[in-house]
Amino acid sequence: MGKVTGFLEYERLEEGYEPVEKRLKTYKEFVIGLKEDEAKIQGARCMDCGTPFCNNGCPVNNIIPDFNDLVYRGDWRNAIEVLHSTNNFPEFTGRICPAPCEAACTLNVNDDPVGIKSIEHAIIDRAWMEGWVLPQPPARKTGKKVAVVGSGPAGLAAAQQLARAGHDVTVFEKNDRIGGLLRYGIPDFKMEKSHIDRRIKQMEAEGVTFRTGVLVGKMPEGSKVTNWAKETVSAEQLRKDFDAVLLAGGAEQSRDLPVPGRELAGVHFAMEFLPQQNKVVAGDKLKDQIRADGKHVIVIGGGDTGSDCVGTSNRHGAKSVTQFELMPMPPEQEDRPLTWPYWPYKLRTSSSHEEGCVREFAIATKEFIGEKGRVTGLKTVRVEWKDGKMVEVPGTEQVMKADLVLLAMGFVSPVGSVIEAFGVDKDNRGNAKASTDLIGGYRTNVDKVFAAGDMRRGQSLVVWAIREGRQAARAVDEFLMGHSDLPR
Structure with missing residues (x-):
């Protein structure tokens, strides 16, 4: 373990933020990560419990006590090796994961948990800075071809694992x-998005082929899902051209x-509002962008997506931002x-809330009122539960x-047309039906077709998508080769 008495001597140290007035002027990241000595102290707080509940609290089962100890001892090179052994993209989770591992930390029973997420953030940023994150091309090729549909965290994790196993992987x-x-x-x-871009370069060096602007199947008529596809490819063609197909799209409905x-x-x-701003930040020119400038904005939905709408509206220069939540206000x-050690029900205040937002709980919308079509x-009403x-x-x-209303009430299912194009059975929530059994896991009812991430489990966390992508990659590898050396 780190320092035997570290959890008694040191307090939890949170990552810092740039001042609100400064960060509202830009779309750059504003989190100030831990310095080397600060990360070392946080690592020292880890007790290396006999039963490390943090491992089970983490969906990818990060080996948390080990990399905490390595950071405490200053062995950053081995710390990134341990972290990468379970997580393909710690720069994603170190920034946007809600850290269920910290809720499960034994210190959290009666104290503040170890800052696991901030340590993970520090490790991967140090690894990129030092040039330790390098392509890992396979020693041999299998001659098998795999199509991955969807390039979110599940698809990327699966593609990287399959490429390292020697398969020719194409991501659509x-x-x-x-x-x-x-x-x-x-x-x-x-x-x-530079964090995604440099991973793409690494994966291309490992043999992954990326094809953008390609829609598999057909988009349902009237769909509001973001789509900039320039060409389509049929499910039949993918099944003909590839030895296995993994459906790994997001829950975008x-x-x-x-x-x-x-x-x-x-x-x-x-999801009409947020993608447009991301494109503008990337340098694209958009006509009729949905803007919050000078408007009274109401965001309906109290989750992370709603919080993202709050932060974006504030950066646009909204006159006021109010966020609705149907449920009662949780305890602080x-x-x-x-x-x-489970994920607790409590009030969570995001950095976007702190930038300016009125939060209304136990409130429902009965009607949208307008003039001249706008x-x-x-019309709202308070609600209670009986x-x-x-x-x-x-x-x-x-x-x-309200001059602008943003609906951020979650996602009900993946885009059904992709699932239907392959003839894959759905569960009662509209997701692709596939189990997670160790033998034959992630396989659908259609031969050669697998499903993982939001496509299989519905709306979830980035860290769950990475887990499912990794596990599905092993299942595909086993299907193609009869065995697999990829981790479960």
């Missing part, structure tokens, strides 16, 4: 750039709010003896001003 992405929801769902101020006035101009899905402090306000049912509170209806 419907949008104009690689990255999936990492590219067009996460604002640049949370994760700059946004949950709608079918109340009166939904058709008014100025009411948009978050969780009941640790009841919830540990939204001008929302006997497991949501009921309106009498006498609480009010009208709130």
